[in-house]
Amino acid sequence: MSPRVPIYDTGMLMALAARKAKAVRMHQGLGRSPHRPVVPGPVLAQVWRPDPATMYSMSAVLKECTVPRARSSPAALRSTNVGQPECLACASAPDVTDWRRMGAMLGVAALPGKKRPDAVDALVAWTAAKHRSAVVFTSDPGDIAAYVDAIGVDDVHLVPV
Numbered sequence: 165m166s167p168r169v170p171i172y173d174t175g176m177l178m179a180l181a182a183r184k185a186k187a188v189r190m191h192q193g194l195g196r197s198p199h200r201p202v203v204p205g206p207v208l209a210q211v212w213r214p215d216p217a218t219m220y221s222m223s224a225v226l227k228e229c230t231v232p233r234a235r236s237s238p239a240a241l242r243s244t245n246v247g248q249p250e251c252l253a254c255a256s257a258p259d260v261t262d263w264r265r266m267g268a269m270l271g272v273a274a275l276p277g278k279k280r281p282d283a284v285d286a287l288v289a290w291t292a293a294k295h296r297s298a299v300v301f302t303s304d305p306g307d308i309a310a311y312v313d314a315i316g317v318d319d320v321h322l323v324p325v
Contacts, residue, residue, distance in 0.1 A: 169253075171298050174210045176303065178211055179303065180225045199240055200228060200241070208231055232253075240255075258290070262290065275307060275310045279306075279307055288302070293315045293320060296317075296319055298320050303324070308322055
């Protein structure tokens with residue numbers, strides 16, 4: 165069985181930017197995983213701010229993560245002795261059908277409490293489902309679980325941060 169692909173949501177990045185001990189330990193523990201943690205672009209946009217503290221901490225974190233299809237991002241898979249493998253899920257962009265599916269998820273997800281649909285959370289869940297056997301590091305496990313359930317996959321795991 166291959167290792168689970170780590171996916172970060174906004175809450176995980178915010179915890180890393182704030183240097184929260186639990187998030188930092190989890191992130192450091194993923195340093196040897198074959199697949200770098202995945203940070204969908206909109207997740208990065210939600211967290212990034214031009215203040216020096218955020219820029220410094222996020223720049224350090226992003227050196228160990230991959231932002232799919234971003235030219236300046238490290239490769240999704242770490243180099244091996246036999247070359248540089250490529251993650252097909254990270255290399256391909258969502259197509260129109262995928263975006264429609266995410267929109268449908270927004271309409272049918274049984275979100276907890278008075279939560280409102282969130283397209284970025286839906287993208288995180290879709291990214292995890294696309295990678296199969298993924299683990300999402302999240303501050304909103306109820307929200308992500310609702311989107312994962314709406315997709316209908318059972319091999320995505322959630323780790324609260």
